[in-house]
Amino acid sequence: MSSSASSQPVVHPAGSARLMWTALATVAVLTLLAYLVAFDQGAVSRSGMYLHELMHDGRHLLGVPCH
């Protein structure tokens, strides 16, 4: 971990508020992607159970509760 007292914190050139919103949107999209792999049963992907079945082995071996 980086040590505590930071004399000169690196200020992002993009600007604080804009970066926070971009980061938040990115987290939302990536969480949705992880959800599609790990938990979705057709409600989000609109593919019925096809994607769910296709990624069945991946879910088991990634350690996600499956059935």
Added chain:
Amino acid sequence: MPLNTTAAPPFLAVLVRGLLAGLIAGLLAGAFAYVAGEPHVEAAIAIEEAATHAEPAAGAHDHEDALVGRSGQRGGLFLATGLFGAAMGGLLATAYVLLSRRRRGDDDGRSGLLLAGGALLGAVIVPFVKYPANPPAVGDPATINQRTVTYLLMVVLGLVAVWAGSLGYRSVGAQAPTWLRAAGATGGFLLVTAVSYVVMPSFQEVPADFPATLLWSFRLASLGTQVVLWTGIGLLFAALMHHERRRRAGTALPST
């Protein structure tokens, strides 16, 4: 010439590197899972099908007239680990950028590795010890919603435990010897982990006649898959960011 004079790279540059590192690490994890895990999945499905045929009403899902055949599911393994890896790499990159705002000077390459190590410990190992991965034929379909929610909660608690560890490390103070700071980190981490393990419910759903060796082998392969994933994400992301820093330092300071 130290590289601490360069500006932080833009968010998109870091994100793309995180996604790429995650995708490659995910495919590597898929290859590991294919070799080390698939035989155990096959063996477990054979047990599941034997049980379903003996008592059709108890069958959770039938693998014979399934939407996707077994060879499709074996191939889908790579799709699952690749997409999951890309998502995790992108999340790691986002965390890296947000935390880098508090970092002093430029990154020496340790931050990405520490983040990946923290994620492996908090989001994989801590939940795995409480809720280990289950092969097909293990787990009661009636409790799947409960088990999913408690698993996700355990992932969050694991990450909180790692955060408590980093708090413990910093709270001891920079003047203290390393062993004392490490002890502070261990204390913070163990406190949250122990309380979570006690508070969270347990599920004992392994059928009495399920082979213990198969369960052990499957769980080891599953844990290995996640270890490959996060080790890969950490190393690849650190390597890509190192390359990016050198490129930026080269354009900013052409004299070096």
